[in-house]
Amino acid sequence: MVKKILARSYLSLILIIMYAPIALLIVYSFTESTNIGTWSGFSFDLYRQMFANEEIMEALLNTILIAIASSVVSTILGTLGAIGIFYSRRRMKRVLNGITQIPVLNAEIVTAISLTILFVTLGITFNFITLLIGHVVLTIPFVVLSVMPKLQQLDPNMYEAALDLGATPSIALRKVIIPEVLPGVLSGFLLCITLSLDDYIITAFTRNNSFSTLSTYVYGVTAKRGALPPSLRALTTLITILMFIFLLLTNFRKAKAVKN
Amino acid sequence: MAAEKILELKGVYKDFDGVSVVEDFNLYVKKGEFVTFLGPSGCGKTTTLRMIAGFEMPTKGEILLNGKDISSIPPHKRPINTVFQRYALFPHLDVYDNVAFGLKLKKINSGKVNKKGEPILRHLTKQEIDKKVNDALKKVDLEEFEYRDIDTLSGGQQQRVAIARAIVNEPEILLLDEPLGALDLKMRKDMQLELKEMHKKLGITFIYVTHDQEEALTLSDTIVVMNDGCIQQIGTPKDIYDEPVNAFVADFIGESNIYSGTIIDDNHVHFLYHKFECVDKFPKNEKVDVVVRPEDVEIMEKDEGILNAKIVSKIFKGVHYEYILMVGKMELMVQDTTSYDVDTEVGIYVKPFNIQIMNKEFKSNQYIGYLDKYNNLILDSGKLECDITQLLKGSHVDEEGYLVGPDGKIYDLTDADVKVEVGLGDIDIEDGEEGEIVGEIISMVYLGDHYRVIVRTEEEEDFVLDTIYTWNEEDRVSVHIAKEKIKLTLTKEIKEYEKA
The missing domain is CATH 2.40.50.140 (Nucleic acid-binding proteins)
Structure with missing residues (x-):
């Protein structure tokens, strides 16, 4: 009994440490007070301020734009890559598998710096495309990692069965393999979105300075003024809620898949 | 029997990374025949089948379909369809769409020609596909199942869908890779009969791969016994059972007693410490392997047979008893419907034509x-x-x-x-x-x-x-x-x- 209580309280403590700051932010996003800690009455004013702030709105749009663009590119390339790796010869397969997983293990800062050096060496000016490449590099291994298990679950003769019935290799890919691994592709896509949304390091290194996303905007503002502008409390609340919805969606999909 | 050769394999070899899997495979298959590749796992039977289907290219040799070499033609262009071991159905499609998969891709001659005089090809119409799919499902007794999901079907039903999906394309040859392997015994027996019936009805050439000798004996017109990448024997089920060419085939097909023996003269062979009359002709004094099937051994009163033996074990097998007899230090398995007691001394007789003599493979x-x-x-x-x-x-x-x-x-x-x-x-x-x-x-x-x-x-x-x-x-x-x-x-x- 004592053991149980101890275990429970330990768990609660950890959860409180983890979530208290976020909870605090959320609570204080509904008041006008500049300082956290002084409650000056309930209001949506910070939200109004946030939506009126053109810089924030632009950063938000940019963030969504780069997240969707990079996720689409990553998902397509990553899915094809996973299929390619899966059907390679055994030795090649091991090598390719290793290579695709390096970016996952590698420190993001290393990836970011090496990309920057590459672009500078090639004389490419930083623009949306360099940023897109940066995000694709960041997210593509996660697509491969989520599609691969689906391929491994396939009946090994599935692809051959399609060929046997008269499908060319490309039709077999489109009509059989891709539909079969679609759940893996979708979860890969969702992973890409979440990774891209909150990325700071790669974005900071590969973007054009006139292009800011939420993460670079927040960092920029705090670096300049030293303190968080109150409207950012509303923004973080919004992001948290969006992420929460996203998480629910993915989990719901997973639960459904398990049930099936 | 002047049936034409539909498929011929000539000197086919297959290596995987230098390891030989199939060696010097020579075989022809007649139109409408039911041929079975039989052998233990790893004997090269599935690899041979995959070469016929087009999933593997032979390292050496030719595969002729109606006289034309197809060994370099990709699988989707061969008029051959396969029923896979674990069916390989497409779970994202329902039964109807699984069966219609091949038909939707198929192009046929529309009867019209373009300006250059080449025939214009067209896809099958919805009605044509509908009719063919329904016919195929009827053949496998799954008429009511068109819109069912694959996951909701039992193993046997999935098996039937896999067969329907293959035969709906009217292939010249149907390949079946251990198609009954995943089913339970009762279901296997039923499906064996159904397959045989289907083969008769459809008139398509079947090539069947199995490691189950009983299945091979039940189904086939011709059995190809394989071991270690090489053909051991080709023949009708009766040939293979009655006249195995070597100890491997004798041991693999059915129960058998195999002994080392010596030829005495044209009509006699020595084994089990005794002289037996036989009909196979071999050079005098030649060391040979001798096969006697357990059901071919006749038990009689002591001293009335060729030799005496002692019953050491008796097991009731339903239709018959299975006895183990000792002749000196040698064991002899006998199947007989009469009941004898253990420890009885009995006489043994084997008819000359039931003694199968084979060349010793290794001296x-x-x-x-x-x-x-x-x-x-x-x-x-x-x-x-x-x-x-x-x-x-x-x-x-x-x-x-x-x-x-x-x-x-x-x-x-x-x-x-x-x-x-x-x-x-x-x-x-x-x-x-x-x-x-x-x-x-x-x-x-x-x-x-x-x-x-x-x-x-x-x-x-x-x-x-x-x-x-x-x-x-x-x-x-x-x-x-x-x-x-x-x-x-x-x-x-x-x-x-x-x-x-």
Whole structure:
């Protein structure tokens, strides 16, 4: 009994440490007070301020734009890559598998710096495309990692069965393999979105300075003024809620898949 | 029977990374025939089937379909369809769409021609597809299942969908890769009969792969028995059962008693310590393998048969009793419907035509090895002690390890290539991988009072040996050969090695 209580309280403590700051932010996003800690009455004013702030709105749009663009590119390339790796010869397969997983293990800062050096060496000016490449590099291994298990679950003769019935290799890919691994592709896509949304390091290194996303905007503002502008409390609340919805969606999909 | 050859395999070989899987496969299949490739797992039967389907390219040889070489044509262009071992149905499609998959891709001649006079191809119409799918589903008794999801079907039903999906394309040849492997026994039996019925109705040539000898006997017009990448025997089920060409086939098909025997004259063979009358003709004094099927042994009163034996075990098998009899130290399995008590002494008789005599496959093991500077034999990367004085009469080995002839000439046999011969009874095997030569047991056949075991090393060298101990296939063992049992001959003249 004592053991149980101890275990429970330990768990609660950890959860409180983890979530208290976020909870605090959320609570204080509904008041006008500049300082956290002084409650000056309930209001949506910070939200109004946030939506009126053109810089924030632009950063938000940019963030969504780069997240969707990079996720689409990553998902397509990553899915094809996973299929390619899966059907390679055994030795090649091991090598390719290793290579695709390096970016996952590698420190993001290393990836970011090496990309920057590459672009500078090639004389490419930083623009949306360099940023897109940066995000694709960041997210593509996660697509491969989520599609691969689906391929491994396939009946090994599935692809051959399609060929046997008269499908060319490309039709077999489109009509059989891709539909079969679609759940893996979708979860890969969702992973890409979440990774891209909150990325700071790669974005900071590969973007054009006139292009800011939420993460670079927040960092920029705090670096300049030293303190968080109150409207950012509303923004973080919004992001948290969006992420929460996203998480629910993915989990719901997973639960459904398990049930099936 | 003047039926035309629909498929012919000529000298087909297949290697995977240098390891030979199928060797010199020659076979022709007549139109409408039901051919079964039968053999233990890893014998190359599935690889052969995959070459016919087009999933593998032969390393060497030709595959002719109606006289044309198809070995380099991709699978989707071959008029051949396959039923896979685990069905490989498409779970994201329902039954109807699975069956219609091939039809939707198919293009047929529309009867019209374009400006250049080439025929215009068109896809099948919805109605045509509908009709064909419904026909195919009717043939496999799944009419009501069109819109069911694959996951909701039982194993047997999935099996039928897989067959419908293949036959709906009206292939010239239907390949079936152990299609009943995933079903339970009762279902297997039912499906066997249905397959046979279907083959009769459709008139399509079936090529069937299985490791189940009973299934092969039940279904086939022709059985191709395979072992270790090679065809052992091709024949009707009756031929294969009654006249197996070697001990492997006899042992693999049905129950059998296999013995080593010696030919006495044209009508008599000696085995089980007795002289038996036989009908197969072999040279006099030839060592042979003899097969007697358990149901062909007749039990009678003591002293009335060719020999007497003692019943040591009796098992009721439903239709008959299965007895184990001892003739001296030899075991004899007998199936008989009459009940006898254990420990009874009985007489045994076998009709001459029920004694099947076969050439002995192995009389001794022969290898090529070489000698190292310590006069050890290097065989298959293992080191064996041997006696090199046998290479030259009257010779001896001096202190430095050179061979000294009777005339005083000195020979340095380092790296000399030698032919090695070892008898079947001269090889011992031991559990574990400690020895110089290590391999895996790939075959074990009981020969009445001992086993004939084949040990294969990683370098693909086979050691065939006789042993009284029971081992298991796939056991890892080390091979030992006594020094004095190794018979050596030089591949070159001994004077080539004379020390200057």
